[in-house]
Amino acid sequence: TPSFATSHVPGALSLHPEGFFTYAGWFLSYDRPVLLVCEPWLLDHTIVLLHRLGVDRIDGYLAGGMIAWHTAALPAERTPTMTVQDACSSLDADASSWLLDVRRPAELTGQGEIRNAHNIPLQELEQRLDEVPSDQHIYVFCGSGVRSGVAASLLARGRGLQPTVILGGFTGWRSTACPYEPPYQE
16 A cells, blocks of 8 residues: 555555455464554454454554654655656666566456566465565566555565565556557457
8 A cells, every 4th residue: 555655664564455355364374463553443443354364363553553653763664666657667777677467367368468577476476485586676566556565565574675566557557658468369
């Protein structure tokens, strides 16, 4: 989410409200403690959703959210973001960049692919982190930009990488002059 990209607790996992149930089911462990950082008015709802998934080890939450974190002068991280237009220019200028597409294979077939992008579906990314290079700048995108934020937090937490999230994802990409392979039509 944009607020997570702006500032978050180091090592935190971004779970966007749209699809929270799915992402929490994919990436949270049933046997490891969970510490929540969310808006205070979402806390009770988030706890209910996690309990419905069987995630019962909620060991705490950050009272006051990120504002409290900042006023305590604790370290925070940010996730770089970039518009589609700026990403196209950056990728053209830096051939050593690595473009990660976290959409599902069916989306690639139905929507098209960006040339030279590497596809690792989001739900597989945590098990395939070693496929993402650590010596190149990583740009990550999905369909709209929501899953790419989750992916960026996984890459930061699991590999110490700082990928750039492409805002607007493939939907935004298709609305520009950036090259992509349209879906196959019979």
